[in-house]
Amino acid sequence: MDMNFMLELVEKGSVTVPSLLIENYHGIGLNEQECMVLIQIHSFLSKGDDFPTFDDLASRMSFDETACADCLRSLIQRGYLAIIQKNDRKIYSEAYSLEPLWNKLIRAAYSKRVSKVSTENDDKLYTLFENEFGRPLSPIECETLAMWLDQDHHSPTLIKGALREAVLSGKINFRYIDRILFDWKKNGIKTLDQAKKHGEKIRAHQHHNTGTNQEKSDVPKMPTYNWLGKLD
Numbered sequence: 001m002d003m004n005f006m007l008e009l010v011e012k013g014s015v016t017v018p019s020l021l022i023e024n025y026h027g028i029g030l031n032e033q034e035c036m037v038l039i040q041i042h043s044f045l046s047k048g049d050d051f052p053t054f055d056d057l058a059s060r061m062s063f064d065e066t067a068c069a070d071c072l073r074s075l076i077q078r079g080y081l082a083i084i085q086k087n088d089r090k091i092y093s094e095a096y097s098l099e100p101l102w103n104k105l106i107r108a109a110y111s112k113r114v115s116k117v118s119t120e121n122d123d124k125l126y127t128l129f130e131n132e133f134g135r136p137l138s139p140i141e142c143e144t145l146a147m148w149l150d151q152d153h154h155s156p157t158l159i160k161g162a163l164r165e166a167v168l169s170g171k172i173n174f175r176y177i178d179r180i181l182f183d184w185k186k187n188g189i190k191t192l193d194q195a196k197k198h199g200e201k202i203r204a205h206q207h208h209n210t211g212t213n214q215e216k217s218d219v220p221k222m223p224t225y226n227w228l229g230k231l232d
Contacts, residue, residue: 015039015042015043015046015047017039017042018105020105020106020109021035021038021039021101021105024105024108024109027108028080028104028105028108029078030080033063033071034071034074034075034080036061037057037061037068037071037072037075038075038080038081038098038101040052040057040060040061041057041081041096041098042098044056044096045096045098050086050093050094050095050096051093051094051095051096052096053065054066054068054069054072057072079100079104080100080101080104081096081097081098081100081101082096082097082099082100083095083096083097084096084097121156122149122156124156125145125149125156125159125160126142126145128160128163129141129145129163132163132167132172133172141174144174144178145159145174148178148181152181152185154181154185155190157191157192158181158184158189158190158191158192158195159177159181161192161195162177162180162181162184163177165177165180165199166180184198
């Protein structure tokens with residue numbers, strides 16, 4: 001055994017392939033061949049070779065330099081790879097950049113995380129509604145709740161706030177909650193603090209219209225505003 005040769009192999013080191021690429025390459029639109037070409041580019045870059053030739057790549061691949069050139073061209077056109085200009089002591093040269101690939105992978109990973117968090121939050125929201133209603137939601141109610149989130153883009157926080165308004169008013173039904181959300185959206189309300197101030201303003205106006213001479217004992221003190229009465 002040639003120990004010098006073995007030591008030379010060890011000293012060449014290794015190339016770390018990000019697990020983010022291995023786990024998500026298909027999800028961002030790459031096939032196995034394209035992924036391997038990008039791994040080879042990454043390997044060359046890590047060894048200081050910024051612009052390997054088609055021959056260099058083909059020597060490590062199972063297809064020829066023409067196929068490598070076609071694959072690289074496609075990767076550049078589709079925004080997975082870039083060719084940049086380097087300036088080293090006023091000597092200009094071209095180099096491959098994998099920054100577009102890393103950006104795509106990071107965005108994909110972030111989208112997965114946001115989607116997972118959103119799903120978890122949605123599940124909690126459905127559970128909260130079922131607890132307040134004291135029963136499982138009907139298919140139509142589930143569809144309405146999904147519409148509030150996906151089409152109307154109400155935040156889970158505001159939906160919870162509208163549910164609380166309905167509970168305090170003793171009118172726990174989806175029509176009443178939908179009217180509250182409709183009114184909030186029409187008035188540009190995006191936070192619970194804004195919703196609270198809006199409700200106080202409405203109640204103050206409503207109280208003023210009843211007349212200051214009416215005995216308070218004759219008027220029931222309502223914790224919330226009658227949204228259905230306002231909007232009908």
